[in-house]
Amino acid sequence: MGHREDLLEGAKRCLLEKGFVRTTARDIVKESGANLASIGYHYGSKDALLAQAYVALVEGESVAFEGEGPGELPGGPGSLERFRAVWANIVATMREPGSLWxxxxxxVVMGDQLPGVRDELARAQRQGSRGFVSLLMGVPEEDVTDAAADTLGSFYSTLMLGVIAQWTFDPKTAPDADALTEGLRQIVEGATNR
Structure with a gap:
């Protein structure tokens, strides 16, 4: 690996160990074996590097959302069965010790303090919304329209952030996939009975 990749891997390890705020440029350099100047050369700033490291961690974790692999999810596209299976996989990643969530x-809390990082993560969030639609609706990611990413994808992303908040705050009472699926079933039932 080159310095760029070494820095990214070192930043990932620092994020998982120390979090965003407590990670310093020197921590990343120590963890990666690269030099301090290479952070600016390859990423522009420590915060930009940490943002990219966070996105890479999330992308790596999101592979688990599919379970055994593409095409292995039960239920048809958009079904409650598929919804439950995907959310069971997502919740399983939150139960792991040292979860990155x-x-x-x-x-989220420090977003206003780091506008450059917020902008980088906002772009990644849009791509994540597109990925949710692809996974839950069974369409290739490149076929997900901007409108679908901005509506259905945003709905799933908002749900994800809420689930993360609940699992971070109180894992004992946070919802599992069955509770989320039952909640969605009740919403659909209520909306279609009017």
Missing amino acids: RLSMEI
Whole structure:
């Protein structure tokens, strides 16, 4: 690996160990074996590097949302069965010790303090919304329209952030996939009975 990749891997490890706020440029350099100047050369700033490291961690974790692999999810596209299966996989990542999702709460809280990081993560969030639509509706990501990403995808992303907040705050009472699916079923039933 080159310095760029070493820095990214070092930043990932620092994020998981120390979080966003407590990670310093020197921590990343120590963890990566690179030099301090290479952060600015390759990423522009420590915060930009940490933002990219966070996005890479989330992308790596999101592979688990599919479970055994593409095409292995039960139920048809958009079904409650598929919804439940995907959310069971997502919640399982939150139960793991040292879950990276606590970083999401840290980043949400400090977003106004780091506008450059917020902008980078906002772009990644739009792509994540597109990925949710693809996964839950069974369409290739490149076929997800901007309108679908901005509506259905935003709905799923908002649900995700709420679930992360609940699992971060109180894992004992946070909803599991069955509770989320039952809640969605009740919403659909209420909306269609009017």
